[in-house]
């Protein structure tokens with residue numbers, strides 16, 4: 001008997017009637033039609049009335065808005081995704097602006113911090129040090145065989161929140177929701193992965209509810225061999241799968257990008273996606289206030305993945321505009337936790353070395369601003385409030401329109417708020433932030449700053465790469481994405497104070513980015529399919545719309 005029960009519980013090749021209700025990819029809930037209820041044997045398992053999807057959206061939104069905290073809203077949406085995937089993506093598509101701060105930064109950060117306490121059902125694949133040698137077999141446990149994009153984290157640098165171990169899984173899950181919501185990548189093509197190599201977060205290790213590996217982080221060769229095993233397991237199991245590295249610590253991120261970028265189809269979102277969205281912001285800012293990229297002097301607070309990633313792409317973009325590499329690097333300055341990066345500093349990490357200029361060392365950021373008089377400050381340090389009133393006042397003193405990008409996430413880690421950026425620069429700052437801020441009203445003027453977040457980039461780049469079956473992801477693709485994104489910012493956006501298009505346009509923008517990225521793949525000889533006559537139609541043919549399929 002027990003055997004019979006177990007075999008019934010095993011997922012059959014042909015879904016049984018109950019699978020149509022309990023498999024989120026199949027479920028339509030009260031929207032199953034009469035004909036489907038007849039054909040699938042669903043009468044009696046549902047209330048007799050039949051709802052349209054619009055009615056279901058209305059119900060979902062009512063329930064969502066009744067939740068009194070953002071974390072509760074997150075849990076509601078996660079449960080909806082587990083229950084009825086199509087409806088989940090429909091409400092995201094219809095209410096993206098309202099839901100983005102819940103499924104993504106800032107609330108996803110809180111959800112990761114609370115992950116082991118709010119956990120209901122697993123999403124994605126977990127591989128750990130315990131499974132060494134078995135990664136390929138584990139990937140075979142994933143029910144979808146046609147996986148086109150993986151977002152993987154090892155949980156070491158989750159937003160600006162540090163090491164969250166296996167609880168970092170909320171990030172790949174959230175990023176892949178955006179792949180579908182913002183670029184229409186089919187949900188069944190998406191696989192979130194956490195590689196659990198331990199955690200150095202003592203609080204988590206001591207939390208009785210923690211369900212990750214309770215040892216310190218594996219480092220060195222042992223770590224590298226786990227990553228290598230995973231990359232090879234992906235090649236064994238799937239074909240043409242894009243692997244996005246997300247929120248790895250920089251102790252590993254740069255090395256892994258260097259090792260894999262020309263071997264498989266991969267990119268690091270924090271290094272390259274962030275670079276692309278920041279460069280787009282710079283291009284758009286130049287359109288907004290006039291001026292040339294090559295005339296900017298940019299001072300970064302933070303010289304890690306995001307910071308030097310942005311620096312490296314801006315250098316490439318300045319070289320495109322005629323500067324030598326050396327001249328371009330001289331326009332980018334960095335401070336890290338030890339102060340201004342200058343030639344005299346000893347033992348700099350490799351990613352910082354190109355930006356160690358001959359200059360007097362400054363320990364303090366304000367002193368660095370005073371000494372260098374930058375046209376732009378870019379915050380990618382995870383340090384809340386580091387763009388203090390004196391810093392912003394100094395920027396406003398030296399610049400008619402200072403560029404102030406507070407890109408650190410989540411909101412509580414932003415280098416300054418939107419209100420601070422405008423208030424301390426007499427409303428003259430060109431401001432963007434990694435996490436969203438409410439519109440600011442200052443002396444009768446309303447500012448609606450844009451979100452300088454890689455979410456504007458990775459879905460479109462991913463779609464272009466997937467559709468063209470590109471072998472590798474190149475810097476030219478990210479630069480192209482920056483140009484397309486900047487070109488989508490309208491005069492109306494500038495007038496409300498934004499250097500990014502509104503989120504309601506993100507799907508349309510992502511599709512344009514995808515077409516341009518695919519074009520680069522064809523031009524660079526990296527595409528794995530023949531060049532289509534109409535790239536736009538070709539991309540569109542890969543786009544999933546969250547509508548119910550008919551089962552009869």
Ligand SMILES: NC(=O)C1=CN([C@@H]2O[C@H](COP(=O)(O)OP(=O)(O)OC[C@H]3O[C@@H](n4cnc5c(N)ncnc54)[C@H](OP(=O)(O)O)[C@@H]3O)[C@@H](O)[C@H]2O)C=CC1
Nearest residue numbers: 159160302303304305306336337381382408409434453454
């Ligand atoms: N808006 C967006 O799209 C994105 C935003 N981010 C955000 O950027 C932040 C950093 O991410 P990432 O670059 O990957 O992280 P890293 O850990 O790679 O880099 C952080 C950098 O900040 C520096 N830093 C730390 N404390 C201070 C301080 N007190 N003063 C000056 N610098 C300091 C570190 O210095 P040191 O080198 O000395 O340790 C390091 O250079 C995070 O908050 C993340 O959420 C990241 C990716 C995308």
Ligand SMILES: CC(=O)C(=O)O
Nearest residue numbers: 159247270409453454
């Ligand atoms: C947005 C993002 O990727 C980060 O903050 O890490």
Ligand SMILES: [Mg+2]
Nearest residue numbers: 246247269270
């Ligand atoms: Mg990230």
